[in-house]
Amino acid sequence: MDVLKGLEELVYNLWWSWTPEVKSFFELLDPILWKESEENPIVFLHNRDKWEDKLKNPKMQARAAYLVSKFKSYMKKHSRYMDEYKKPVVFLCAEYGLHHSLLIYAGGLGFLAGDILKEASDLGFPMVGIGFMYPQGYVKQRIKSDGWQEDLTQMNQKERMPVQKVLDEEGNWLKMYVYVGEEKVYFGLWKVQVGKVPLYLIDTNIEENSPWNREISSQLYVPDRELRLKQQIVLGFGAHLLLKKLGIQWMGFHVNEDYPAFVLLADVIHNMKQGLDLQSAIEKTKSYSLFTTHTPISSAVNIYPFHMVERQFLFVKEILGLDPSKLLELGVNPNNPSEGFNTTVMAMRISKYVNAVSRKHRDTVKSMWGFIRDDVDYVTNGVHVSTWLSKPIRELFKKYLGEDWYDLHDHLSLWELVDSLPDEELWRAHVENKISMINHIRERVRDRWSEGNADPNVLIAQGLFLDPDVLTICFARRMTSYKRPTLVLEDIERLKRILTNIERPVQIIFAGKAHPADVEGKKLIQQIFIVAKDPSFKGRIAFVEDYDEALAHYLVSGSDVWLNNPQPPLEASGTSGMKASINGVIHLSVLDGWWAEGYNSNNGWSFETPQELYNLLETQIVPLYYDRDERNIPRGWVKMMKEAIKSVVPVFSSRRMLKEYIDKFYSKMG
Ligand SMILES: *Cc1c(COP(=O)(O)O)cnc(C)c1O
Numbered sequence: 001m002d003v004l005k006g007l008e009e010l011v012y013n014l015w016w017s018w019t020p021e022v023k024s025f026f027e028l029l030d031p032i033l034w035k036e037s038e039e040n041p042i043v044f045l046h047n048r049d050k051w052e053d054k055l056k057n058p059k060m061q062a063r064a065a066y067l068v069s070k071f072k073s074y075m076k077k078h079s080r081y082m083d084e085y086k087k088p089v090v091f092l093c094a095e096y097g098l099h100h101s102l103l104i105y106a107g108g109l110g111f112l113a114g115d116i117l118k119e120a121s122d123l124g125f126p127m128v129g130i131g132f133m134y135p136q137g138y139v140k141q142r143i144k145s146d147g148w149q150e151d152l153t154q155m156n157q158k159e160r161m162p163v164q165k166v167l168d169e170e171g172n173w174l175k176m177y178v179y180v181g182e183e184k185v186y187f188g189l190w191k192v193q194v195g196k197v198p199l200y201l202i203d204t205n206i207e208e209n210s211p212w213n214r215e216i217s218s219q220l221y222v223p224d225r226e227l228r229l230k231q232q233i234v235l236g237f238g239a240h241l242l243l244k245k246l247g248i249q250w251m252g253f254h255v256n257e258d259y260p261a262f263v264l265l266a267d268v269i270h271n272m273k274q275g276l277d278l279q280s281a282i283e284k285t286k287s288y289s290l291f292t293t294h295t296p297i298s299s300a301v302n303i304y305p306f307h308m309v310e311r312q313f314l315f316v317k318e319i320l321g322l323d324p325s326k327l328l329e330l331g332v333n334p335n336n337p338s339e340g341f342n343t344t345v346m347a348m349r350i351s352k353y354v355n356a357v358s359r360k361h362r363d364t365v366k367s368m369w370g371f372i373r374d375d376v377d378y379v380t381n382g383v384h385v386s387t388w389l390s391k392p393i394r395e396l397f398k399k400y401l402g403e404d405w406y407d408l409h410d411h412l413s414l415w416e417l418v419d420s421l422p423d424e425e426l427w428r429a430h431v432e433n434k435i436s437m438i439n440h441i442r443e444r445v446r447d448r449w450s451e452g453n454a455d456p457n458v459l460i461a462q463g464l465f466l467d468p469d470v471l472t473i474c475f476a477r478r479m480t481s482y483k484r485p486t487l488v489l490e491d492i493e494r495l496k497r498i499l500t501n502i503e504r505p506v507q508i509i510f511a512g513k514a515h516p517a518d519v520e521g522k523k524l525i526q527q528i529f530i531v532a533k534d535p536s537f538k539g540r541i542a543f544v545e546d547y548d549e550a551l552a553h554y555l556v557s558g559s560d561v562w563l564n565n566p567q568p569p570l571e572a573s574g575t576s577g578m579k580a581s582i583n584g585v586i587h588l589s590v591l592d593g594w595w596a597e598g599y600n601s602n603n604g605w606s607f608e609t610p611q612e613l614y615n616l617l618e619t620q621i622v623p624l625y626y627d628r629d630e631r632n633i634p635r636g637w638v639k640m641m642k643e644a645i646k647s648v649v650p651v652f653s654s655r656r657m658l659k660e661y662i663d664k665f666y667s668k669m670g
Helices: 002-011 015-017 020-029 031-036 039-047 058-076 080-083 107-123 211-217 225-245 262-273 278-287 306-312 316-321 324-331 342-349 360-368 391-399 412-420 424-449 457-461 493-497 519-533 548-556 576-582 610-626 635-648 656-662
Strands: 090-092 126-131 140-143 151-152 175-181 183-194 198-204 251-257 289-292 353-356 471-476 506-511 541-544 559-563 587-588 604-606
Touching: 002 015, 002 039, 002 058, 002 316, 015 058, 015 107, 015 126, 015 183, 020 031, 020 039, 020 058, 039 412, 058 198, 090 107, 090 225, 107 126, 107 183, 107 198, 107 251, 107 656, 126 225, 151 519, 175 457, 183 211, 183 225, 198 225, 211 225, 225 262, 225 306, 251 262, 251 342, 251 656, 262 278, 262 316, 262 324, 306 324, 316 324, 324 342, 342 360, 353 360, 391 424, 424 457, 424 541, 424 548, 424 635, 457 519, 457 541, 471 548, 471 576, 471 610, 493 506, 493 610, 506 548, 559 576, 576 635, 587 610, 587 635, 604 610, 610 635
Parallel strands: 090 126, 090 251, 126 198, 251 289, 289 353, 471 506, 471 559, 506 541, 559 587, 587 604
Antiparallel strands: 140 151, 175 183, 183 198
C-alpha cells in the first residue's frame, strides 16, 4: 500500500507533532492505541495489525493520502531563504525539547532549541542541529507520601523514538572518534528529522568505547566535573568532525549556551591545521560565530581546573606544535584568573556576536560580562506557535483570522482581528481546554489509585478535588530556589481565605521537577505538598507529578492564570508564560525576563511582593473572573484574554525570534 509507505516516512519526521490533522487522524484510526502509545506514532505504526483493516476504509484511505501529500508539499515548499542562503547555520545545544517520545531535554533551554529548529523548518531557513543522544532520559518524578521527590530513571528506547541511524557508504552505522586527552572516544550518529531540518545526535554508548567512555553521553548535564568536561569536548569536537564527515559546509555556528562551545575551539584548531597562525585562526572562526548566553546564575557557568583541561588538550602539541596553554588562555576570566577554565568566557572570546535572550537579560549580561564583551545584543525568546497552541483556540484563529493565519502570524495587523472573535466562542474554547486539563489530571490520580496502596491524602494533594468551575492558577516550571515556587504560600492564612472562599473560590495547580542534585528544590516541593495535603485548604491546592512536555500542553492551555515569580533579575526570559498567553491564559508575573517587554497593563498583571500578589487576587483577579453576564460569560476576563493573545502571538513567537536572528546575525556571518 502506497499510503502505508507514506505514513512510515511521515511518522519519522517530527513535522507531524506540530500538525494537528495528523494527530486527529491517528486518534480517529484507533483512539485506544493512540492513547496507549502515549501519542507516539512510531509505536502506533509498530502495532499495524490493530488498525490495518480500518485503514482499508476508503474514507480513511483518502484522509491518509491527503496527509501524506500535505507532508510532501510541506517538504518541497521553496522559500526565499533557500535562494539567499546556500549553506546552513549549524545550531548546537546540549538538549532539545521536541516531543515526549524523545527524552533528550531537561527544561526551558531544550524547548527553546527545539522551537528554533521547528521554526527554521517552517520558514525554510537552512539549518542543521547537533546535540547528544542520551540513553537515559531526564529523571521521571514521583512524589512520596511525605512530599519528597523520588528520581526514577527512564531509559530511552530507540525503537520507540523518532530517530534513525546515519549510515556510511557500505550501509553500516556511521561511527567516528575524537581525541579526549590521549584516548580515542568513539561515537555513533543518529538523525532526527525536524521537518526540513536534520538534527544529528552524538551517541558514545557504543561497544567500541571503554565502559567509562560509553558513559560520556549517558545523561544530561552529569554532575561529575571530569565527565562533564568530556561531554563538552565530545559535543564540540564531535560536532566539528561530523560536519566534515558528512560534507556539510556551514554558513556559521550558533552556539546555544556554553555546553557545545568547544566546537569553536575545534574550528580554530582546524584552521591552524590549514596553515593559519593562532590569531588568524581565531579571527576566522570568530567571523561566522554567534554565542547565545541563557543563564544569569553564576553557579550554572561551567568552569574546570586548568590542569584538567590541559590534560585533554595535550594532543595540540603534537599536531600543531602549539603549547596547549595558549589555547587555555581563551578560557581565562580576566576578573578572576585563578577560578579555572571558563567555557562561557571562551565562547565570548571566539564569537563575532554574543546575545542575551531578553532586553532586561541583556543588561544583566552586560553587568556580568561587560569586561569581556561590551557589545552584547539581545533577541528575546519566542515559542513555536503551532506546537504550543491548543486545538480549540487554533480552530477559532482559522475561522476568524483566515485559513492562512499561520503564514502571517508575525504580522501585528492580523491580530487586530482578534477583536472580532465572539466572546462566547472564545470562552467556550477556553472552558473546553480547562475541562481537558482537569480530566487529564484526575485520570492520572485515578491511575495512581488503581495501582493500589495509595494514601488518599496523597491523591487529594495530586488534584482529586480540582473543579472546572473554579478560578485556576497554575505554577509549573523547574522547582528551584530562584523561581520561588513557595512565594505564594508566604502568608498562608491569607492565601487560605482566598482559596477557600465559599462564593468565589480559587485553586492552584503546581507542577515541576527539581534537578536530582538540587536538595533545596526538593525541599520546596515538599513544602508545597504538605500544604496541598492539609485538609483546611479543602483540596484547592494540587501538586501534579512529572511535569514534562505532554503535561505542559494541558497546563498552558487549560489554566485561567499563569503565575510566574522568579527572583529578578535571574529569569533570563522564561517561555512558559508565552505558551500560556497565546492560548488566552492570562499571565500574572513579576517584571522579569520577557514580561518586562511583554506586559502592557491590559494583557495581564504584574507584581513584586507577595502582598501585592494577594491584593491583586482579592481586588482584581477574583472579581474579574467571577463577574458574569446573564449567559455566564465573564466579559471583562475575555477582553483580557484577547489582549493577551493579540499582544503575545505576533511578538513572542519563534517566527519573530528567528527572523531577528537572521537579520541581526546570521545574515552577517562570514
Ligand atoms: C516551556 C517549558 C519549560 C520552560 O518554562 P520556563 O517558563 O522557562 O520556566 C520547561 N519545561 C517544560 C515542560 C516546558 O514546556
